[in-house]
Amino acid sequence: MTSDMNQSEVAGIILTGGRSTRMGLDKATLSLAGRPMCQWVADALRPLVDRIILVGAIPGLDVAVPLSLVVDNPPGFGPLGGLATGLEASGKSHHLVVAADYPLVRPELLRLLLNKAPGHLAVCGRTELFLEPLVGYYHSGCAPVARAMLAEGELRTHLLFKRVASHVLSDEEYEMVDPANST
Numbered sequence: 001m002t003s004d005m006n007q008s009e010v011a012g013i014i015l016t017g018g019r020s021t022r023m024g025l026d027k028a029t030l031s032l033a034g035r036p037m038c039q040w041v042a043d044a045l046r047p048l049v050d051r052i053i054l055v056g057a058i059p060g061l062d063v064a065v066p067l068s069l070v071v072d073n074p075p076g077f078g079p080l081g082g083l084a085t086g087l088e089a090s091g092k093s094h095h096l097v098v099a100a101d102y103p104l105v106r107p108e109l110l111r112l113l114l115n116k117a118p119g120h121l122a123v124c125g126r127t128e129l130f131l132e133p134l135v136g137y138y139h140s141g142c143a144p145v146a147r148a149m150l151a152e153g154e155l156r157t158h159l160l161f162k163r164v165a166s167h168v169l170s171d172e173e174y175e176m177v178d179p180a181n182s183t
Contacts, residue, residue, distance in 0.1 A: 005094055005114060012045035013086035013097045014038055015079055015134060016056035040103035045096055048110055055086040056100075077150050079134055080157045084146035087138060099134035108177035112169070113137040121145075121164040125174050131158040 016038060042052055053068045070089045072082050079099065087095060094117065096110050109125070116123045117137045124136035134157065145163050149155075161168065 011090035011092040012049035012052040037103040087143040
């Protein structure tokens, strides 16, 4: 945790996805080593957050930690819509957000995102070519910006980083917490 934030001030948001039209089944319920992928994400978030919110379409999800379930409002707007819904529903200012299909997310990476948060509304990593906004830190101040983007018809979550004070982890920062996956 940073000196500015403690666990009681941070909510975890797991984006579970929507209709699963490309895959045909809900990614959050897919099993990895005998556990739903969503459970792996929740376990990585648990030591860093006060509560965890699942956002999306989640029928039949069985996760072994206490969670709040929130349906996308309105549905059908992809990860950016789920992000806005989760930020608005959490009752917190600080959030760690992870998509359910990132079961191998490392708590060290999540801790680094929190450490880089002061002075920023959003923090995420990147690959060589793309931002990775579905593993990130988001302040509640991102919610109205996300809603404005949705109203404009813009659904690309990574473009939120052009509209708010943000930080994208450098290769060196990323390598400190995940040397095997740095670019």
